Every structure is written in structure tokens, then in C-alpha cells.
Amino acid sequence: EVQLVESGGGVVRPGGSLRLSCAASGFTFDDYDMSWVRQAPGKGLEWVSDINWNGDSTGYADSVKGRFTISRDNANNSLYLQMNSLRAEDTALYHCARLRRGKEDHSFGYVPYWYFDLWGRGTLVTVSS
Amino acid sequence: SYELTQPPSVSVSPGQTARITCSGDALPRQYAYWYQQKPGQAPVLLIYKDSERPSGIPERFSGSSSGTTVTLTISGVQAQDEADYYCQSADSSGTHGVFGGGTQLTVL
Numbered sequence: 001e002v003q004l005v006e007s008g009g010g011v012v013r014p015g016g017s018l019r020l021s022c023a024a025s026g027f028t029f030d031d032y033d034m035s036w037v038r039q040a041p042g043k044g045l046e047w048v049s050d051i052n053w054n055g056d057s058t059g060y061a062d063s064v065k066g067r068f069t070i071s072r073d074n075a076n077n078s079l080y081l082q083m084n085s086l087r088a089e090d091t092a093l094y095h096c097a098r099l100r101r102g103k104e105d106h107s108f109g110y111v112p113y114w115y116f117d118l119w120g121r122g123t124l125v126t127v128s129s
Numbered sequence: 130s131y132e133l134t135q136p137p138s139v140s141v142s143p144g145q146t147a148r149i150t151c152s153g154d155a156l157p158r159q160y161a162y163w164y165q166q167k168p169g170q171a172p173v174l175l176i177y178k179d180s181e182r183p184s185g186i187p188e189r190f191s192g193s194s195s196g197t198t199v200t201l202t203i204s205g206v207q208a209q210d211e212a213d214y215y216c217q218s219a220d221s222s223g224t225h226g227v228f229g230g231g232t233q234l235t236v237l
Contacts (some may be wrong), residue, residue, distance in 0.1 A: 021221030044229070045164075045172065047226040047228070062226070091168060095171065095172070100177075111158070112162065113177075113218035114176050114218075114223060115174065115217060116172070116174065116226070119172045119173070120171055
């Protein structure tokens, strides 16, 4: 079965650290770019970070830049998110998602595409004193 | 920062057609995508590249685009369609994703 399963969430104090993991199965993991997307309680979706297929290119939302680090282990079909200096506003359900992105050549020029075609159910991170 | 705007809620009776809009200045130059999320479940990709449907998604879900607005249309709405729906696109540089605020669909 094609799936993503997150783990590693929990309760942490402000300023603390946490490492999230995502186990991928049912597809060739290193064929795909991957991403983390979070959802604060009762709120919408927010892209957090992404990584290309071999790990040598990463991107971060301004809200987490300098505090979070995304990485992957293709040998073990795993994605990670190291979260440091956590804040109350980082409290959210963190989803692992498979990322499809690139550019299509049309007669009028290149059109980028960028979307998530597979999601995990998420792991909850609560930052509270 | 780039924003996508959706109505917070849409209500429709079973069997009717629901239309959920999403507006953004860059949408004429970027593809739009739609996701369905039911309580406690992972989001599911419903529509990609404005109007393409992944395998396994029923034909009653369709997407369209006109200028700065994209629309998700659900024909013959069923009770099981009650969920939150999110539009998504890329930012103006095409380097990361941006989500709309989400629309809660209520089936009356």
C-alpha cells in the first residue's frame, strides 16, 4: 500500500526541540521530492519545508527558517524534520507529503507546477509550558 | 506575501451542485490544485493543474479556471462530500506552495 506515516510528535516546552519522522512505503521513495505541511488546531494548511529527491536542495517557510531542518534517508525510505527553538505558534499537526513539482513547456512559455499528491495523517506537536 | 482567498463556508442540499471559488492574483500564470480533508483524515488531492483529476477521484469533482479565480465544482453532492476543501497554488516565483484558507462544505 502506498502510504506515509509520521511519528515523533509530542508536548515540548517553548525553546525546546523535537525531531519528526515520516516512513514512506509502496513507492520508490528516491524518485520523489518531499515536504512537510502543518495545520494549527482549527486552522488551514501551511507549507513548512521541502527537499528534493537526493537531499541537496531544501526550502523553508519564513516562519521556520533558521529553526527547522529537513532531511531524508533514501536507504531507509524516511523523511525527517528537526525542529529547534520551538514556539507556541509552532503547535500544529505536521503532515508529511509527497511533492510533485517542475515546469511544463507551453507555446506561451513555461508554466510551473507544484502540488502534493500523497499525504500522511500527521503527528501532533504541542509547544506549551 | 501571496494569498489565495476562499469563502469560509458553502452549504448545499444533497443532489445539488456546490461551487467553491478561490481567488489569487497569480492564478492566471500558475496552476491551481484542490484538496479535500475530512475530520481526522489526511488531505486528498482532488484536482491538479486546474482541471485534471487523479485516478480514483469521482467524475463529479471538476475544476475550472477563469482569470484570477479558480472554481471547484461538485456535481450531485452527497453527504460523504461534507469536508473542508483547500485550494493551493505556487507563489509568484514558483518555488513554494501557498494554500487558501479553506472552505467548509456543509451538506444540508
